Structures are given as C-alpha cells and as structure tokens.
Amino acid sequence: MSYLLLTLLLLPLAGSLLVFAWKNSASKFLALGIALAEMFLTFYMLSGFDFKPTVDGVLQNEINYPWSNFIKSNLHFGIDGMTMLFLLLTNILSALIILSSFNEKPGYRNTFYGLILLMQFGLIGVFTAYDGLLFYIFWEITLIPIWLIAGIWGQENKKIQFTTKFFVYTFVGSLFMLVGLIYVYTHSASFALTDLYNADLNASQQTVVFWFIFFAFAVKLPIFPFHSWQPDTYTYSPTQGSMLLSGIMLKMAVYGLLRYLLPITPVPVLGISGQIVMVLAIIGVVHGALIAVIQNDSKRLVAYSSLSHVGLMTAGIMASAILTVKGNLFIEGAEGALVQAFAHGINVVGLFYACDILYKRFKTRDIRKMGGLARVAPKFAVLFMVILLGSIALPLTNGFVGEFILIKSIFDYSTIAAVIAGTTMIFSSVYLFRFYGKAMFGEGDESILSSVGDLTDVEFSVMASLVVFVILLGVFPQPIIEMVGSSLKFIFTSMMN
Template identity: 85%
Template sequence: MSYLLLTLLLLPLVGSALVFAWKNPASKFLALGIAFVQMFLTFYMLSDFDFKPTVDSVLQHEINYPWMRFIETQLHFGVDGMSMLLLLLTTILTPLIILSAFNEKPGYKNTFYGLILLMQFGLIGVFTSLDGLLFYIFWEVTLIPIWLIAGIWGQENKKIQFTTRFFVYTFVGSLFMLVGLIYVYTNSASFALTDLYNADLTVAEQTVAFWFIFFAFAVKLPIFPFHSWQPDTYTYSPTQGSMLLSGIMLKMAIYGLLRWLLPITPAPILGISGQIVLVLAIIGIVHGALIAIIQNDSKRIIAYSSLSHVGLMVAGIMASAILTMKGTLTITGGEGALVQTFAHGINVVGLFYCADILFKKFKTRDIRKMGGLAKVAPKFAILFMIILLGSIALPLTNGFIGEFILIKAIFDYNILAAVIAGTTMIFSAVYLFRFFGKSMLGTGDEAVLSSTGDISAVEFTVLASLVVFVLVLGIFPQPILDMVNSSLKFIFSSMMN
C-alpha cells in the first residue's frame, strides 16, 4: 500500500475538518500550510516517479482494498503519468488560490478555506480513483464545496439564480454518468477500471453508454451547446471560485474523457458519435472566441476564452481517437490536451486574478471604464502581459506547445478542421490584447489612478509564481510529454483491442 498516496488523499479531508472547527481569523494560515504540505508531498512523489514504466505497469503508488463485495467495487487508487500531472496542477494551484484570498475585505472566514480543502480532497480522489463507483462518488464530492463557495460568497444579487442552474446542470449530468457506468458494469465482472475496459458490449450498447457518460463530461467542460451555465457562474462566483472551476475542476472532464470514456466505449468513436463530438468541439472553439471578442466584462471575456480553449482540447483528443480506431495508433491529441490542460490551468487562474485586481482598483468589470493602469502599476502590467501571452500561445510560453500539438493532431485527421480550429490562436490575440489595452493602456480616470498604486506583496507572489510556470514550461515542455507518454499509449492501445 502506498502511504504517500493515502496521505495525499486524506490530508485535505482532515485539514478541512480542522479548519472548519477552528473559528479564528488565523485559520487561513492553517489552510495555506496544509495546501503547501500537499504540494511538497506531490513533488516528493514526483521525485520517485518512474517516467518510463512498462506498458503492463503504468500504475504506481497503488492502494487496493475490498469495499462492497455484493456489487464488486473496491477502494482502488493509483497514479500514472496522467494522474501525476493533474495532481501537480491541483496541488500547485490550491495554495495560490488560498493565498489570493488573503487580501479580501471583509476577510473570508474559516468555512471558506475549509471548503477549498474539501474540494481538493474530491479532486485528488477523482484523479486517482481506479473504480467506477468510487470515481463517481468523488466526482460528486467536488460539486458540493464549489456550489457552496459560489452560492455563499458569490457577487451581486444573481448568485442564487446562477448557482442553482450550475448545480442542476452538473448534478443531472453526473446522474447520467452514473447510469452509464452502471450499464457498463452490468456487462462486466466488476466496477474496476480494467474490468470496465473489458466489458462485453455490442456497438449499439457502447453507443448508449458513450452518450450517457459523455453528457456529464460535456457539461463539466463545458463544450457547445452545454455551456449556458458557464459564463454566469464564472462571472458571479468569487474570484477563488472562478479559479477553482476553470483552473482545476473542468480538467476533471478532460481526464474523464481519456481515462474512462474512450477506453470503455471506443466503438462509437469510429461512427457518427465521434464525428458529432468533434464538430461540437470545433463549433465551441469559434463560438467562444467570437463572443469573447465582443465582451466588455473582464470575467466574461475569460469565461468565453476558456470555452474556446477547451473546445480545442476535446477536438484534438477526438481526432486522435478516430484515427486510432481506424487502425493508426496516435496519441498526439492526448499529449496536446494534457500539456494544454496544465498550461490552461495556470493561465486561466492568472487571468481571473488579474481581473480581480482590476476590479478592486477600478470598482468595475467593464473594461471600457478602465485604462492607464500600466503607468502607476508597472509590475502588475509586466506580470499580466506574460500570463496573457501564455494564453495567446506565444512561442516559448506554456500555451504554445499544447496548442501546436493539438492543431497538428486535428491536421492529421482533417486539414479543413485544423484550419478552423487554428483560428483560436488569432481570435485569442484579438480579445486578450483588447482586454489588456483597454485596462492597462491609454488614458484612464486620473482620480482613480492617482489614488491607486502597484500590486501588493500577496498579489505579486501569486502572479509571479504563475509567471514562473508560464515561462519554464514554455521553454521546457518535454518533462510533461515524458510523464504522460506511457499512460496515453496504454489508453489508446486499449481502444484498439
């Protein structure tokens, strides 16, 4: 049994209970300390990680105990390259998200920080579960804290309306996934991941299961046309809620597509089902980007930008999956999606934090009412620009290599689809440079500019930490590719069997 993985899984659960119980302003430091311990544990796990395991032993740090024999389900956890990458993303971003709330006035209470740790517990469970029922339970666990964070600390009077819609959308989607997993389980030996991979299903039965499970992932991502909950939820949630949703939570669905959906139900990918998903993803790329261009609300620009970038990830995955099912094993789309998953998590958290800083300085999210901030906040302007360049996918930033690989994967499948998908790089430059120009350049309200200054020490620490990842991963992306290579080969190979 891996005590390291067990500690990594249970520490945020125990930590959240301690933070909930400690009704003291200093509870935020306890939450931050626990989050940093989680990060150090993950890097320690990484230091002992085998980057080139054999195909038969891609799993490391396994935990496996009987749970409920009458339905053949187990407490089975483990880590491979794909899980490792998402554990790193989760444990790197969580302390930064907690730290970003330290300057909030009035300050957030212990319940807020306890919910963030509880969500981290659910996320780690999702990324390490190797049992279908266990995966579903952790998937639902993540919904509760983010719903409470958005509903209690959300902005403006619309929070009840948007949190209710968000909850209904995601909960219903999750129920569809549960039905799909149970359907597959009835034709397999157990809920174990490997048994679900080997379920005895006809093409028609796989198609039914495919759409039930896919619906949950489509809502969580979201992709067009299941995205109507996203702009309002991202906009009116507290900044830390928007960071959690976009930076980590939507990555659950990218992970789910690769770990669960494609290997369990590969046959429909070769038919109309795979084509439909690919087309929806490409529509989402263009749709999200075009709407982002005409937005004036800073958080809505980022929300629609996220919709566009997620569409590219899904399109790349599906393009490689279709080619694989046609007999040409290729993991290019999976590689690009996972590299971009990490890069997008870093970049979108940075953008939402920049939007929060702008809101605090200008008292509005309308970028038309901003301007000139670069003159009085040069450190902020530099850090904001670097994060923005990562989101645009400028070469030598973290966003470039993932988008390049994804477009290459789509190009291998269909040139026209790649041309349309590639417009995301052009459109993102348009709406993000417009965002920066309106808020940071030009002439702003002199009364506002004269009463404000550069960013605080906390704000600088958070943004500078994110910038380090933008630059380092842009220059040295190969470790991520090495990390996920064996996992993706195993997953895509299993689709062909």
C-alpha cells in the same frame, strides 16, 4: 499500501475538518499550510516517479483494498503519468488560490477555506481513483463545496439564479454518468477500471453508454451547446471560485474523457457519435472566441476564452481517438490536450486573478471604464503581459507547445477542421490584447489612478509564481510529454483491442 498516496488523499480532508472548527482569522494560515504541505508532498512523489514504466497500465503508489463485495468495488487508488500531471496542477493551484484570498476578508472565513480544502480532497480522489464507482463518488464530492462557495460568496443579486443553473446542469449530467457506469458494470466483472474496459458490450450498447457518460463530461468542460451555465457561474462566483472551476475542476472532464469514456466505448468513436463530438468541439472553439471578442465584462471575456480553449482540447483528444480506432496508434492529439490542460490551468487562474486585481483598482469589470494602470502599476503590467502571452500561445510560453501539437493533430484528422480550429490563435490575440490595451494603456481616470498602487506582496507572490510556470513550461515542455506518454499509449492501445 502506499502511505504517501494515502497521506496525499486524506490530508486535505482532515485539514478541512480542522479549518471548519478553527473560527478565527488564523484559519487562512492553517489552510495555506495544509495546501503547501500537499504541494510539497506531490513534488516529493514526483521526485521518485518512474517516467517510463512499461506500457501495461502499471500504477505507482498503489492502494487496493476491497470495501464492498456485494457491488464488487474496491478502494483502488494509484498514480500513473496522467494522474501525476493533474495532481501537480491541483496541488500547485490550490495553494495559490488560497494565497490569492489573503487580501480579502470573506465572511465565515473558516468555512470558505474549509470548503476549498474539501474540494481539493475530492479532486485528488477523482484523479487517483481506479474504480468506476469510486470515481463517481469523488466526482460528486467536488460539486458540493464549489456550489456552496459560489452560492454563499457569489455576487448577491445573481447568486440564486446562477448557482441553481450550475447545480442542475452538473447534477443531472452526473446522474447520466452514473447510469452509464452501472450499465457497463452489469456487463463486466466489477467496477475495477480494467474490468470496465473489458465489458462485453456490442456496438449499439456502447453507443448508448457513450452518450450517457459523455453528457456528464460535456457539461463539466463545457462543450457547446451544454455551456450556458458556464459564463454566469464563472462571472458571478467569487474570484477563488472562478479559479477553482476553470483552473482545476473542468480538467476532471478532460481526464474522464481519456481515462473512462474512450477506452470503455471505442466503437462509437469511429461512427457518427465521434464525428458529432468533433463538430461540437470545433463549434465551441469558434463560438467561444467570437463572443469573447465583443465582451466588455473582464470575467465574462475570460470565461468565453476558456470555452474556446477546452473546445480545442476536446477536438485534439477526439482526433487521436478516431485515428487510433481506425487502426493506427495516434496519441499526439491527446498529448497536446494534456499539455494544454496544464497550461490552461495556469493561465486561466492568472487571468481571473488579473480581473480581480483590476476590479479592486477600478471598482468595475467593464474594460471600457479602465485605462492607464500601466503607469502606476508597472510590476502588474509586466506579469499580466506574460500570462496573457501564454494564453495566446506565443512561442517559448506554456501555451505554445500544447496548442501547436493540437492543431497539428487536428490537421492529421482533417485539414478543414484544423483551419477552423486554428482561428482560435487569431481571435485570442484580438480579444486578449484588446482587454490588455483597454485596462493598461490610454488616458485613464486620474482621480482613480492617483489613489491606487502597484501589486501588494500577496498579489505579486501569486502572479510571479504563475509567471514562473508560464516561462518554465514554455522552455521545458518535454517532462510533461514524457510523463503522460506511457499512460496514453496504454489507454489508446486498449481502444484498439
């Protein structure tokens, strides 16, 4: 048994219970300490991680303990390259998200921080579970804290409407996934991931399972047309809720597509099902970008920007899957999607935090009512610009490598699809530079500008930390590509067998 992984999994759960009981202002420091301990433990595990294991699905830091012989399910956890990537993203961002709230005074603060740690526990479980039933249980665990965070601390006059829509969409999607996993289980030896891969399903059965499981992932990403819950939820949730949803939670679906859906149901990928998903992903890329161009609400603009970017990730994954099932192992699209998933998590958290900083200065999210902040907040102007450049995939920023690989991979699948998907690079420059220009330049209201200052210590710490990752991963992306390579080769080789 790996006690390191067990500690990584259980520390945020124990921490959340402790924070729930810690009913004073010190709860935020306790929550941050636990999140930082998780982050440092993850880096310690990374230091001993074998980046190039044999391509046979071997897990590192493995835990495998039978917990139900009746339903043939094990407490099976482990880490491979793809899991390590998402653990890093989860635990880096969780610490920064908690720190970002230190200038706030949320009501019931111990409950607020306890829910963030509980969600961190659920996310780690999703990314480390190697049993289908266990994966589903942790998938559902993540829904509860984010629903409460959005519902309790969201915008007062919108919270019932958007939290109800969010809960219905995600809960129904999860039930579809459960039905799909149970059906696969009835045709396999157990809920173990390798047994699910080897389930005895014919083409029509795989197609039914494909759509049942895909629906849950399509809602969580989200993919057009299952996205109508997303703009409102991202916009009216508290800033930390928006960060959790966009920075980490949607990556569960990227992970699920690769770890569960495609290896279990490879046959439909080559048929009409795969083509439909590719078309929906490309539509989402353009749809999200076009709507972002005309947005004046800063958070809603970032929400639609995220919709466009996840559409591109999905298209890259499907391009890899389709080309692989045709008979040639092709992991580049999936590699690009994972590099971009990590970059997107960093960038979108930075953008939502920038929206929060702007709201505190101007008391509005309407970018038409902003202006001139660069004159009085030069530190913020520089850091915001770096994060923005990462989001539009400027070379030597974290967004460039993943987006370049994605577009190239989609070209290998279809030139027309790549040309359409590639418009996201143009549109993202349009709406993000428009956002930046409106907020940072222009005349501005002198009565407002004279009373606001540059970044506080907390704001600078969060923004500067994110900028470090934007630059570091833009200059040195190869470690991530090497980290996920063997995982993807195993997954896509499984699809060919």
